[in-house]
Every structure is written in C-alpha cells, then in structure tokens.
Amino acid sequence: MFDPYKIREDFPILKRKINNHPLIYFDNAATSQKPKQVIEAVKEFYEKHNANVHRAVHTLSMEATELYEEAHEEIAKFIGAESMEEIVFVRGTTEAINLVAYSWGLHNLKRGDEVLTSLMEHHSNIVPWEILSKIKGFKVKYADVNPDGTLSQESLEENLTSKVKLVCITHVSNVTGVVNDVKTIAKLAHENGALVFVDGAQSVPHMPVDVHELNCDFLAFSGHKMLGPTGIGILYGRRELLEKMEPFHGGGEMIREVSFNPEKQRCTISWNDLPWKFEAGTPNICGAVGLMAAVKYLRALGMENVKAHECALTDHAMKRLEECPKITVYGPKDVRSKCGIIPFNVEGFNSHDVALLLDSYGIMIRSGFHCAQPLHQKFKIPSSARASFYIYNTREEIDRFIEALKEIEQAL
Amino acid sequence: MTAGATLEKYIARIEEACGEEKDVIVHFKYEKKDEAISRILKRAKVERTVAGIIFDLTYKGFSIRLYNTGKAIFKKMKEKNQAQEVLAELLL
Numbered sequence: 380m381f382d383p384y385k386i387r388e389d390f391p392i393l394k395r396k397i398n399n400h401p402l403i404y405f406d407n408a409a410t411s412q413k414p415k416q417v418i419e420a421v422k423e424f425y426e427k428h429n430a431n432v433h434r435a436v437h438t439l440s441m442e443a444t445e446l447y448e449e450a451h452e453e454i455a456k457f458i459g460a461e462s463m464e465e466i467v468f469v470r471g472t473t474e475a476i477n478l479v480a481y482s483w484g485l486h487n488l489k490r491g492d493e494v495l496t497s498l499m500e501h502h503s504n505i506v507p508w509e510i511l512s513k514i515k516g517f518k519v520k521y522a523d524v525n526p527d528g529t530l531s532q533e534s535l536e537e538n539l540t541s542k543v544k545l546v547c548i549t550h551v552s553n554v555t556g557v558v559n560d561v562k563t564i565a566k567l568a569h570e571n572g573a574l575v576f577v578d579g580a581q582s583v584p585h586m587p588v589d590v591h592e593l594n595c596d597f598l599a600f601s602g603h604k605m606l607g608p609t610g611i612g613i614l615y616g617r618r619e620l621l622e623k624m625e626p627f628h629g630g631g632e633m634i635r636e637v638s639f640n641p642e643k644q645r646c647t648i649s650w651n652d653l654p655w656k657f658e659a660g661t662p663n664i665c666g667a668v669g670l671m672a673a674v675k676y677l678r679a680l681g682m683e684n685v686k687a688h689e690c691a692l693t694d695h696a697m698k699r700l701e702e703c704p705k706i707t708v709y710g711p712k713d714v715r716s717k718c719g720i721i722p723f724n725v726e727g728f729n730s731h732d733v734a735l736l737l738d739s740y741g742i743m744i745r746s747g748f749h750c751a752q753p754l755h756q757k758f759k760i761p762s763s764a765r766a767s768f769y770i771y772n773t774r775e776e777i778d779r780f781i782e783a784l785k786e787i788e789q790a791l
Numbered sequence: 792m793t794a795g796a797t798l799e800k801y802i803a804r805i806e807e808a809c810g811e812e813k814d815v816i817v818h819f820k821y822e823k824k825d826e827a828i829s830r831i832l833k834r835a836k837v838e839r840t841v842a843g844i845i846f847d848l849t850y851k852g853f854s855i856r857l858y859n860t861g862k863a864i865f866k867k868m869k870e871k872n873q874a875q876e877v878l879a880e881l882l883l
Contacts, residue, residue: 729866731808736858738860739858
C-alpha cells in the first residue's frame with residue numbers, strides 16, 4: 380500500500396525545520412529529495428567499490444563496471460527500452476537534448492528543413508535547436524498553446540508540414556503540469572516522416588512511461604528529479620538511430636581503436652559499441668549507482684501508485700486554492716489533464732515575494748520563469764510561483780500551505 | 792570600511808531572480824541579519840510594515856522589501872551591481 384507517511388521516514392531531510400517550521404518541500408519540479416536508500420548506495424559505492432569502469436582487470440574495477448552496467452539495465456527496464464544499448468548516461472535532460480542536436484541534428488538537418496517544438500517548452504528544448512538552426516540554416520517552429528496552457532493540437536497539426544524532420548515536445552510542462560498526448564503526436568509525426576524527441580524530465584519521475592507505448596525515437600530525463608543524485612541523466616534512443624549517429628563528445632571510452640598511420644600522419648578512429656560510443660571520458664559512475672537505487676525505490680512503490688498519489692494531492696490543492704480569492708492559478712483546472720505542478724500568483728505580490736514569504740513558513744516553492752519564458756509571455760505574466768508535489772508530500776502539508784497563503788493574502 | 796568589505800561582512804548571497812521584474816534577491820549572513828536589518832531600517836524610508844515581518848522600504852527611488860528572516864528583494868533593478876551599490880550605502 381502506498382503510504383506517504385511511511386515513505387517520509389526514508390527521507391532524512393524531511394526531518395529538518397526551516398525558520399522554526401517543519402520543512403514542506405514543494406519544489407519537486409526543480410529537484411527531488413533523496414531517500415536513505417540512494418544516499419546509502421552512493422556511500423557504499425565510495426566505501427567499498429570505487430574504481431574506474433571498463434578496460435581494467437582488477438577486482439574493484441570489475442565491481443564498479445558491473446554496477447555501472449547494471450544501472451543501464453535497470454533504466455532500460457524502467458522505461459521499456461529493448462536493451463541497455465539504448466540507454467546513454469549523460470549529465471541531465473539538457474545534455475541529452477544537446478547530444479541529439481549535435482549528434483543527429485548537425486548531420487541530418489539542412490536549410491529548408493524544420494524542427495517543430497512548442498511554446499510550452501523548457502528553455503533546454505528551445506535553445507539548442509535555435510543555436511543549431513543558426514549553424515545549419517533550418518527553421519525552428521513553435522506549436523501554440525491554448526489559453527488554459529494545453530497544447531493547441533490545431534497549431535501542432537498546421538505546423539507539421541513535410542519539411543519537419545524532428546518534433547521536439549515535452550511530455551509534461553514544467554510550469555503547468557499539462558500532460559501532452561505524446562502517443563498521438565508521435566503517430567502524426569511519424570506519418571509525416573519526422574522523428575520524435577520527448578522531454579521526459581517531468582513525466583518519467585511521476586508516471587509510468589514506456590518508450591514503445593509512446594512510440595518515441597528519443598526520450599530524455601534527469602536522475603535528480605526522480606530521487607537520484609544530481610549530474611546524471613538519461614538519453615534513450617532507438618538503437619538503429621543511435622547506431623547511425625556520430626558521437627557527441629570525443630575522448631576515452633567512446634572509441635574502439637585509435638591507430639596512427641605514419642604515412643598519412645593521421646589517426647584512424649573506430650567507435651565503441653553502444654551506448655559507450657556516446658559516453659566519452661570517465662562517466663558519473665557513482666551517480667549511476669545512486670540513480671539505480673532511486674529507480675529500484677520507485678519500481679517498488681509502483682509508478683501507477685506514484686501517479687495516483689500526486690493526482691490526489693493536486694486535486695486537493697486545486698480545490699483548496701479556490702478558497703483564496705487573491706490567488707490566480709494558471710493552466711488547466713481539470714487535474715485529469717495535468718500532473719502535480721501548480722503555477723500561481725498572489726494579487727499584490729510578485730512571485731519572489733510569495734516564495735520568500737512561504738519560506739518563512741518553512742515551505743519551499745520556486746518563483747520566476749521556471750526556464751519557460753515563452754509560456755509566461757503567452758500567459759502575459761511577468762513570472763509565477765510554482766508548487767510541485769512528489770511521493771513524500773501529504774494532504775496536511777497542502778493544508779498548511781493553503782493556510783500560509785491565506786495569511787499572505789491578508790497581509791496586504 | 793570599503794563598500795566591498797561592507798557587503799562581505801553582511802551578505803551571504805546576491806542573486807538576480809528570473810522573471811520580467813528584474814528583481815535582485817539578497818540573503819544576509821545569518822549571524823549578521825539582525826544588524827543588517829537594523830542598519831537598513833535606519834537609512835531607508837519605511838513605507839509600510841506587516842507585523843514586523845515584512846518592511847516595504849524606499850531608498851533613493853528604489854523599492855525594497857525586507858524580511859525579518861534575513862532576506863530582501865530589491866525591485867526592478869537594472870542589474871545586480873546596482874543593488875550592490877545601494878546595499879553598500881544602506882549597510883554602512
């Protein structure tokens with residue numbers, strides 16, 4: 380049975396008090412807290428198994444390599460990938476998007492082509508494409524967003540011309556929590572001959588995600604938003620695509636052979652197998668081990684249960700926010716079309732004021748653009764406060780959050 | 792005391808917040824926060840106070856919201872340096 384109170388016992392940080400109040404952590408869309416199982420896995424790795432991976436014969440290196448490869452396998456199972464060859468460890472979602480931009484986009488996009496993304500994207504799914512478009516001369520197009528924050532299907536379909544070679548879309552908006560129908564988008568894109576890249580940073584930690592069910596070509600997500608350490612993330616890519624792609628970074632580990640030809644005074648290089656071709660240099664081994672522990676923790680809870688818990692919390696929060704007349708909530712009101720992320724503003728305060736005031740109650744939320752300035756422009760707001768929930772949050776915490784907001788409303 | 796030394800003495804961190812408002816968030820050093828707040832309140836004009844927790848201040852045309860938890864928001868600044876200059880004057 381899913382019991383958030385029992386889950387909380389695994390998170391040492393939740394015992395902290397901030398400004399003399401018990402910590403309420405509602406900044407989960409930015410990063411999640413870590414259970415003791417993950418902390419212990421990291422500690423145990425450094426205490427017992429630490430060594431560099433691959434191409435060594437000593438015992439510690441073998442142990443570290445086995446753990447590192449097992450982490451790839453765990454992630455592959457978690458998202459329904461065919462095998463660990465389709466799982467590339469990167470620093471996070473941002474690096475995964477840049478990897479696809481430069482390893483695939485640089486070699487496959489040209490003047491006259493188009494990349495279709497949307498106005499609800501995180502900057503990390505906009506900026507790499509804009510940068511690359513200046514180099515390669517292709518066009519970046521943006522599907523519009525409806526006034527309630529949902530993706531305009533009409534705009535998406537209008538923009539999905541035969542020139543579009545790649546559709547880059549977020550699964551869940553990091554501002555509104557809107558869940559996009561990626562399966563339908565992927566079907567439309569594929570019928571049109573385009574590949575589909577899915578930003579799963581806000582979906583993989585919070586709901587069951589299966590790459591075959593979504594039928595996406597690439598999926599990126601970050602370990603730190605799903606109980607894992609910072610600095611480790613994942614790029615899933617369909618094997619045949621990854622095999623054809625050029626490496627992103629060059630260095631050790633990603634090569635099979637570098638042989639010097641004295642006559643030509645050049646080196647001939649052959650790439651390593653997947654996924655190592657994309658993992659140049661010493662990887663974040665410990666991060667991978669920590670992430671594996673995080674994934675095992677989430678699997679034990681059951682991702683359907685995680686989703687149901689967050690839906691229930693969001694439903695409760697949305698209903699209780701209606702008691703606050705000076706609060707405007709952005710995005711859809713129907714919790715069935717969104718995840719546990721609620722953006723809002725309080726009349727008379729800017730978002731940073733709200734975040735600072737809630738901090739004095741021990742409540743951690745985020746304020747600003749949340750790296751999604753185009754969506755804020757669309758909503759015609761200078762910034763927003765954002766509360767986001769996870770497995771260890773409770774209804775009582777939401778009630779305390781609402782009571783704090785009521786006091787803030789009355790402060791004016 | 793130089794402006795740099797004054798800032799070093801009282802301020803733990805200054806960050807430009809994202810959002811169109813171009814606000815600058817200031818975190819005072821925990822052990823120095825009460826002294827910093829007291830110094831700022833002496834020099835800036837208190838426009839409004841909420842239960843001694845929040846102070847809406849103005850100083851040389853700038854709007855500042857000061858929190859007794861040891862944080863402050865400098866509103867609509869051009870850049871972080873401008874907030875630092877104002878802070879150095881207020882904390883002297």
